[in-house]
Amino acid sequence: MSVQSKTLAIVYHSPYGHTAKIAQYIAKGAEKIGVAVHVMSIEHIEWDLLDQADGIVWGSPTYMGSVTGPFKMFMDSTSKRWMSRKWQGKLAAGFANSGGLSGDKLSVLQQINLFSMQHGMMWVGLPLLSTGQAETDLNRLASHLGLMTQSNNAPIELTPPQGDLDTAVWFGEYLALMLNRIH
Template identity: 65%
Template structure:
């Protein structure tokens, strides 16, 4: 077996970092993780309440998400970003693949602003950004990328409980996104 074979057979290491006060964003993170696992990745879900910095340092892909609150990140995710400053200074995450996701109650709710903030954070770290590549298939709750987002994953949860929202189309988009990111990393 050659060195190239060993490198290509090594699993891709994925960390999905999230803040989820009510469980909806955690549910989306779990579906992203499912998709990444289906593609053969070693996946770790990491709540910002218990950050595992060593896992993040070893990751090939870091996917970051939180709810959209008042058109912005949650304070807990912002604190995670600020706490990463030693890694920023050391360029510890340089060249890692990065992606973002957000969930909110409204169909818009300024989710794009959250994805832009996560994107800028990844760029500050020298990470490589991967957007959501899926064409919208419609606007029903069963459709893929129903919110027509391309910078990252947007999902929507109304006031119903986490057991019924986000809807199936959003969760399937999340699953496909996780799988896509692992396959993308394997290609480069």
């Protein structure tokens, strides 16, 4: 009897590439644990993959203290799946990026969390204690509801900083371990 690999979908909006970069690093972490990962932009949603995934991670930049307009439109487009409870019982997690150190990323994570809860999903936060505040430290922004990263309004070749990227890998590993534990 073979054990089927768990699947994790990572869905994001990334107008400038920073959030897409974080999605890729989360995927690296999950893949290290042996989870099959499907990374997709909201502009290219593969609905069947989302419906079949064991878990879904949502990511958005922070625009004016909220998810981006297109990400909100994507969220609204899931109403038929909400009504049919298509994603009920799936693992859910979130990540948010902003140019500023705070950037009101918490409000984005809260919005994504509520969206997931309305779909009946099981939320998994980031249980990693901060190792400091330098750009090389893990969870330097001390978030626990989900992953927070900072792009510092710089090109994606330079940001987010290494500590944020390493935290994204850690988060992906943790989510994969939780998938294996829950499902």
